[in-house]
Amino acid sequence: MRSSSRALRVIWKGPLRTQESSFSSLLPVRSVPKTKFAVERKKPPAVNINPFGRDLSLKSQGKELSYEDVAARICKLCGGGSDDDGEELPLSVCAELLQLLNVLSAASDLPVPSAVLTTALYHTAKASKRSTRLRNLLEEDREGLSGFRSMFMTIMARKTALTPRNLSSLALSIAYAPSLFPGDKPHEVMRSVLKKGKSAMKVLGPQGLANTAYAAAVVGCRGSALTEKLQDDSFLREVLPSLEGQLSPQNCANLVWALATLGEGSERVWTFVEKEIGERRLSVRMKSLEIASTCWAFSSACRGEALLFGPLQDASLMRCRERQMGLQEVCTIMGAMAKRIKGKSHTGACNGREGSGVGSALPRVRSDLLSEFLERSKEALLEGEEKMVTPVNISGSVWGFAALGYVDERFFLLAAETALSNMTAFRPSELSALLWGFAKSRIFDESLTQAAAERVVGLCREGLISVDHAALLAWSFGCLGFWDADVFGALASVAVDALQLQGERHAAVNLEARDVGNLVWGLTAMCVAGISSDRKGEITHTEDGSMALMKSDCEAGVRLCGWLIDLASLWLSRCELGGGGSQGESESGGGFGLDGRVCAQVWQSYCVFSLLLPTGESGVELRNARMDSLRQIAGLEMQRVHRSSSWERGGGAHYEVYKALRDLGWSVEVEAMVDDLGLPPIDLLVKGGDEGARVAVEVDGPTHFMRNFPDRLTGKTLFRNHLLKARGLEVLSIRTEQWDRVSRCPDLIRQFFTKGLTN
Known part of the structure; x- marks a missing residue:
């Protein structure tokens, strides 16, 4: 035509x-x-x-x-x-x-x-x-x-040139349907549109600016003409005054989401938007999705703490009570608040923008808001809304409640049941978040954990598990005290491959120190759980040379852990010399440029590995200088933990046990640091006896046991007991419930300690 x-x-x-x-x-x-x-x-x-x-x-x-x-x-x-x-x-x-x-x-x-x-x-x-x-x-x-x-x-x-209206409309068109436009790189198409409409950006108006920035962020168009303008002070001084009082709630949500996604907005733009939301109380008029987007943006950019835990929190509660908040929005808001709190608790500030150091107070999430979130999440899982109950929302809600420490056993078991029905749809990121939430909350569901392990093995065979997800999964399985030969072998293969490639300076592997520590500790803790269950088996090698664990060979897993510890210590020693791969010098790094927590994880795993080796076998050959460095840094880290975790001697089960031991004439040291550096502080170290034996008395409260299985020790507690035994200490674990039964009778106390400390 x-x-x-x-x-x-x-x-x-x-x-x-x-x-x-x-x-x-x-x-x-x-x-x-x-x-x-x-x-x-x-x-x-x-x-x-x-x-x-x-x-x-x-x-x-x-x-x-x-x-x-x-x-x-x-x-x-x-x-x-x-x-x-x-x-x-x-x-x-x-x-x-x-x-x-x-x-x-x-x-x-x-x-x-x-x-x-x-x-x-x-x-x-x-x-x-x-x-x-x-x-x-x-x-x-x-x-x-x-x-x-x-x-x-x-x-x-x-x-x-493009008019302002045509510019924002074309940008949104590309964001809505990128496959309909020429080429296979939507961000390049967007960049050409923004370049053609550069002259119209001064008169875009509030909605046009927000929509154009949102569209650019959707397709990941960084370094464009728009972001250049958003970083140009002369442009902002001319444009921002005309936008004052004109931004709608949706405009604000789209703009801050785009700024956080692109990571290219200037301080002046952020300050302007924060002022608009705060002074004009725009959060009250925001819809649920707009609240969630704004919370995510402030959390990701480490900004707006007063807004995030103030007006936005109040607006979230209001929308929940109006039953306008979906599970997706609940997950996004909880995740934003949890990440903000976790980031500040680890560093005392967020990228140096806010906070006054480690001593600054942490923000808090309102308990009534968490209660509303919990009820809304339960309703969504029970109703089984197809669009709402997705793997990302299930894992996100579990992760959020666990990270915020608001644990409801019924909800977690309901989430486990829902996840089991669609386990094959879970991606690595969703699996790791789901299991991390259960491990952090100390809730063990055997069916879910076994199904997740099978899913992890399948994903590893397809090469879809990255090293950071493998690290979270290994840590989670270790904390749950779960042993499975197949998943152990799959995760260990990912770890060994990553460490070997990183050792060769392979650019395709982005290995961080925390991933190394979590992998080594998690896999060793899995072996501890397997050994504690007295499971045996054998090891075989596949044709391509990769290691496959058959049945339940914990001893073979221990040998593989030794190899992994050797690779990890070598990688950390290179970080010490060259600084590559570490997450920055920590307070306990002692000038080595290494992360103290990671060094403690590797050193303690080596100690447990030496204990778990079958009788007659020698440990892996590790350079003395290399392990000495790890041991020293681990010792400094444990001293830091000791300073920050001293318990109050004015009451509680710890003090009662301490007083009873002293009354019986035993020499007791509180929160003891044993001679060997790199071990965690012991609740009570009892010295005495004919041979000068030392007994580590650990007073274990509910946090040392699974929440839904009170008699099942957590993986962390199992690892701690083996670690103390590895350093030549006898371990006497006293449950607080057990102590409550004997504490009122002096004869029972004497009989209890005489039997426990002399056997």
Whole structure:
């Protein structure tokens, strides 16, 4: 329908009316009912060509339509610009949209205004985002997709700059349906659009600026003309005053989300948005999704703590009580608050922006808000809403409640049951978050843990488990006291491969110190759990040389741990010399440039490894200088822990046990640091006896046992007991419940300690 010498006159006869049920959404486009057009040719006027109704006109029921009418018809068919998801577009509507797009595309060599083409592109892209049928038809129909792209290329080829409205509409179109635009790199397409509309950025207005920034962030377009402007103080001094008091709640949410995602906003922009939200109380008028996006943005950018734990927290509670908060928003808000608290508790500040050091008070989440979050999460899991109960939301809610320390056993078991029904859909990040939440909360579900282990093995075989996810999974299995030969072998293979590649300075592996520590400690703790269960087995080698653990070979796992410890200590020694791979010098690093907690994990794992080796076998050959460095740094870390964890001697089970031992004439040292550096402080170290024996008395409260299995020790406690035994100490573990039964009777106390300390 193109002509360079003669204009076209198109009389629209209207679409063929067909029943939706007679067509399948999977049929090729040629089977879709076509719109009838009668084409008339006429000579174009010699002068004063009016593109509206002359060069190309559409007639419906005797009424002549202009290009704007065509764009308006496309807008109406696509839902009229509504933000609601709505229903799937009928097949007849999709067919009519394709025909209207072809009509506009056919006139691309005529002076069709850019505003008309942009409007058609915007509404079509937005509709294709929610309509799978329309998106499939556009992608499968070469003529329709070519017409869509031709309209876009026509706009970009024109010498005139984009208007503010066209700029934001085109940017959103790319964000809504990147696959419909030319090329396979949406961020490059976005960059070209932003460059063409650079002159319009000063007059974008509040909604235009927010929408354009949001669209750029969706496709990951960093370093563009827009982000340059958002970092230009002269531009911001001119633009921001005109936006004061004009941003809507949605504008603020989109803008801060974009700034946090791109990571390229200046201090002036952040301060302006924070002031707008705080002084104008915009959070009260925010919808649930806008609250969640804003919370995530402030947490990710380490900003707005007063807003995050103040007005935004209050707004979240209000939306929950109005039953407008979904599970996805609950997970996002909890995750944002938990990460903000965890980040500040570890560093005392966030990227140096806020806080006054380690002594600054940590923000708190309101208990009534957490209670509302819990009830909403339970309802979602019980109702089983398909769009809401997804792997990412299940794992996110478990992670959030665990990180905030708000644990409800019934919810966790309900989440385990829900996750089991769809375990094959869990990705590595979701699996690691799910198991971390259960391990952190001390809730053990054997069916879930076993199913997760099988899923991890499958993902490892496909090469989909990264080293950071493997580290979290190993730590979680270790804390749960879980042993499985297959998952141990799979995670150990990931760890060994990563350490070997990093040792060769392989650029593809991004290995961090905390991952090394969690991998070594977690896998060693898994072996401790297996040995404690008296499980035996054997080890075999596959044809490609990789190690496969058969049955329940804990002893073979111990040998593999020795190899892993050797690689980890070598990697850490290189960090000491070159600084590569460490997370920065810690307070307990002692000038070595190493993370004290990581060194303690590796050193303590080596101690336990030496104890677990079968009788007659020698430990792995480790360089004395290398292990001495780890031992010294681990000792400094344990001294730091000792200073920060001293218990109050004025009461409680610890003090009562201490007093009873002293009354019986034993020599007792409180929170003792044994001669060997690198071991955790002992609750009570009892010295005495004919041979000067030393007994480590540990007073174990509920935190040393699984929450739903009070008699099952946690993996951390099992590891601690083996660590103390590895250094030549006898271990006497006293449960607080056990102590309560004997503490009121002096004879029982004497009998209890005499038996425990002499056997």
